Amino acid sequence: xxxxxxxxxxxxxxxxxxxxxxxxxxxxxxxxxxxxxxxxxxxxxxxxxxxxxxxxxxxxxxxxxxxxxxxxxxxxxxxxxxxxxxxxxxxxxxxxxxxxxxxxxxxxxxxxxxxxxxxxxxxxxxxxxxxxxxxxxxxxxxxxxxxxxxxxxxxxxxxxxxxxxxxxxxxxxxxxxxxxxxxxxxxxxxxxxxxx
Amino acid sequence: xxxxxxxxxxxxxxxxxxxxxxxxxxxxxxxxxxxxxxxxxxxxxxxxxxxxxxxxxxxxxxxxxxxxxxxxxxxxxxxxxxxxxxxxxxxxxxxxxxxxxxxxxxxxxxxxxxxxxxxxxxxxxxxxxxxxxxxxxxxxxxxxxxxxxxxxxxxxxxxxxxxxxxxxxxxxxxxxxxxxxxxxxxxxxxxxxxxxxxxxxxxxxxxxxxxxxxxxxxxxxxxxxxxxxxxxxxxxxxxxxxxxxxxxxxxxxxxxxxxxxxxxxxxxxxxxxxxxxxxxxxxxxxxxxxxxxxxxxxxxxxxxxxxxxxxxxxxxxxxxxxxxxxxxxxxxxxxxxxxxxxxxxxxxxxxxxxxxxxxxx
Numbered sequence: 318x319x320x321x322x323x324x325x326x327x328x329x330x331x332x333x334x335x336x337x338x339x340x341x342x343x344x345x346x347x348x349x350x351x352x353x354x355x356x357x358x359x360x361x362x363x364x365x366x367x368x369x370x371x372x373x374x375x376x377x378x379x380x381x382x383x384x385x386x387x388x389x390x391x392x393x394x395x396x397x398x399x400x401x402x403x404x405x406x407x408x409x410x411x412x413x414x415x416x417x418x419x420x421x422x423x424x425x426x427x428x429x430x431x432x433x434x435x436x437x438x439x440x441x442x443x444x445x446x447x448x449x450x451x452x453x454x455x456x457x458x459x460x461x462x463x464x465x466x467x468x469x470x471x472x473x474x475x476x477x478x479x480x481x482x483x484x485x486x487x488x489x490x491x492x493x494x495x496x497x498x499x500x501x502x503x504x505x506x507x508x509x510x511x512x513x
Numbered sequence: 514x515x516x517x518x519x520x521x522x523x524x525x526x527x528x529x530x531x532x533x534x535x536x537x538x539x540x541x542x543x544x545x546x547x548x549x550x551x552x553x554x555x556x557x558x559x560x561x562x563x564x565x566x567x568x569x570x571x572x573x574x575x576x577x578x579x580x581x582x583x584x585x586x587x588x589x590x591x592x593x594x595x596x597x598x599x600x601x602x603x604x605x606x607x608x609x610x611x612x613x614x615x616x617x618x619x620x621x622x623x624x625x626x627x628x629x630x631x632x633x634x635x636x637x638x639x640x641x642x643x644x645x646x647x648x649x650x651x652x653x654x655x656x657x658x659x660x661x662x663x664x665x666x667x668x669x670x671x672x673x674x675x676x677x678x679x680x681x682x683x684x685x686x687x688x689x690x691x692x693x694x695x696x697x698x699x700x701x702x703x704x705x706x707x708x709x710x711x712x713x714x715x716x717x718x719x720x721x722x723x724x725x726x727x728x729x730x731x732x733x734x735x736x737x738x739x740x741x742x743x744x745x746x747x748x749x750x751x752x753x754x755x756x757x758x759x760x761x762x763x764x765x766x767x768x769x770x771x772x773x774x775x776x777x778x779x780x781x782x783x784x785x786x787x788x789x790x791x792x793x794x795x796x797x798x799x800x801x802x803x804x805x806x807x808x809x810x811x812x813x814x815x816x817x818x819x820x821x822x823x824x825x826x827x828x829x830x831x832x833x834x835x836x837x838x839x840x841x842x843x844x845x846x847x848x849x850x851x852x853x854x855x856x857x858x859x860x861x862x863x864x865x866x867x868x869x870x871x872x873x874x
Contacts, residue, residue: 431590
C-alpha cells in the first residue's frame with residue numbers, strides 16, 4: 318500500500334542488497350557510506366528522481382527535513398503511476414534473467430513491509446551488517462567483503478550470514494527456502510527492535 | 514556469528530524460528546493461497562487467547578490505495594495483536610496490515626453489510642474468523658462476501674494429516690480443476706489435443722503443480738516439498754508438518770505422494786502400450802515406497818492421473834495390488850476425460866447407478 322516514504326525505499330534497497338547473497342544474486346550497491354541512522358543510496362535517489370521525471374512515480378508529501386550533520390535534505394513519499402509502471406513491470410517479468418531478481422525483491426518488500434517507522438528508523442542499530450562495530454559512522458560499509466571482529470573476512474556479509482544460520486538451525490528436514498530465510502531474518506530484526 | 518552479540522545468538526534465532534516457522538515457505542504460490550495460509554497461521558496463535566468474541570474480517574488488499582480510516586499495524590503474524598472486532602486489510606503475507614474497528618459486535622448481518630456496502634469490498638477474497646462460533650476454524654470466501662454461500666470452513670488446528678484428508682483435497686482438486694479440459698486453467702493444461710487423447714509430454718509436472726497448490730491451500734500448518742533429491746531418487750511431493758511443540762522446530766513427514774500419468778497416446782500421437790502403463794504403475798509404487806521409507810513418512814501413496822481413452826477403474830493396479838498392500842502403499846487414481854461427451858455420459862451413468870441402488874434398498 319502506498320505512498321512509501323523515501324526512507325522506506327532506501328531501507329528496503331539496503332535489505333535487498335544485504336540479503337542478495339542468500340539468493341545467490343549480485344549485490345547492486347555493495348559499498349555504502351555508513352550514516353548514523355539508516356542507509357541512504359545517492360544513486361538510488363537519483364533513479365527515484367529520474368522515475369519521477371519520467372512519470373513512472375508520483376510524488377506525495379514533498380517536504381524538506383533537517384539531517385544531523387548534513388544540513389537540509391528534501392524528503393518525499395512515492396507511489397507508482399499504474400499505467401506507466403505496469404509496462405515496465407510487464408517487460409521485466411518477461412525477461413528470464415530478471416525473474417529471480419523480481420521474485421527476490423518482492424519477498425524482501427513483503428517481509429520488510431511489516432517494519433513500521435520505529436523499526437525502520439532503528440535499522441542502523443538492529444541490522445547485523447549495518448550495526449557492525451567494525452565500520453565506524455562515516456566509514457564505508459562493504460556488503461561483499463565484510464570482516465568480523467577478528468578481522469577474518471567472511472564469505473557473505475553478516476546479515477546474510479544470520480539468514481543462513483537461521484536455515485541451519487531449522488535443520489535439514491525443513492530445508493528452508495531462500496524466501497523463508499529472507500522473511501525469517503526480517504522478522505528477527507522486528508523481534509530485536511521490540512526486545513531492545 | 515559469535516561476535517555479533519547476544520541478539521544474534523542461536524537461542525534468540527531459535528525463538529524467531531519457533532514464532533514464525535513457515536512464514537515465506539509458500540512464496541511460489543498464488544497471493545490468495547498465501548493470504549489464506551497467513552491468516553490461518555495467525556489465528557492459530559490466538560486460539561487460546563480469548564480477549565474478545567467479536568468476529569475478525571481479513572481482506573486481501575491488492576490495490577495500492579490506503580483504505581480510509583485505517584491504521585497501520587506492523588508484523589501482525591507474530592500473534593501479539595488483538596484480531597477480533599477488526600476489519601484487516603492485508604497482503605499475501607501478514608507483515609503489513611491496516612485495520613479498522615468494525616463496531617458490529619457479533620452481528621454478522623451488520624458486519625457483512627459494512628464490508629460489502631460501506632467499504633465496497635464485496636468481491637475481495639475474504640477470510641472470516643468467528644470466535645463466537647468457533648475459535649478453531651476460519652471461513653474462506655474466495656470470491657468475497659457478496660457470494661456469501663460460497664465459502665469453505667477450514668480448521669486452523671495443527672493436527673497430523675492423514676492420507677484420507679489428502680485424498681479428500683485431491684478429490685476436490687480433480688472435480689473442480691482437472692476432470693475435463695475445460696476445468697483446467699488456460700495456461701496450465703495437461704492436454705495437447707484432448708479430443709484425440711494426446712496429453713502433453715510433461716503432464717506429470719503440470720499435475721504436480723496442481724497438487725502442490727491444492728495442498729499448500731488446504732494444510733496451513735504444513736509445507737509441501739517437491740522434487741527432493743534423496744539417496745533412493747527424486748521424490749515428487751511430500752507433506753511435512755511444522756511441529757514446534759518441543760520448543761524447537763521439527764518436521765514430521767505426514768505423507769509421500771508419487772504422481773504418475775497414464776496415457777493412451779504420447780504428445781505426438783504415438784500409441785502407448787498397456788505394458789508401458791503397467792510398468793509405469795509398478796515403478797511408481799516402488800518409488801512411493803522407497804522415498805517414503807527414506808523420509809520416514811507416516812503414509813505413502815501412488816497417485817495416478819489416468820488420461821487414457823477409456824476409464825477401466827482400478828484395473829490398472831491389479832498387477833501390483835498385493836505388493837502394494839504388503840508395503841502399505843495406497844493406490845489411488847483419478848480419470849481425466851479428454852472429451853466432454855464422455856464426461857457427461859459418465860456422470861449420467863453414475864447418477865443412474867446411484868438411483869438404482871437406492872431403489873434396491
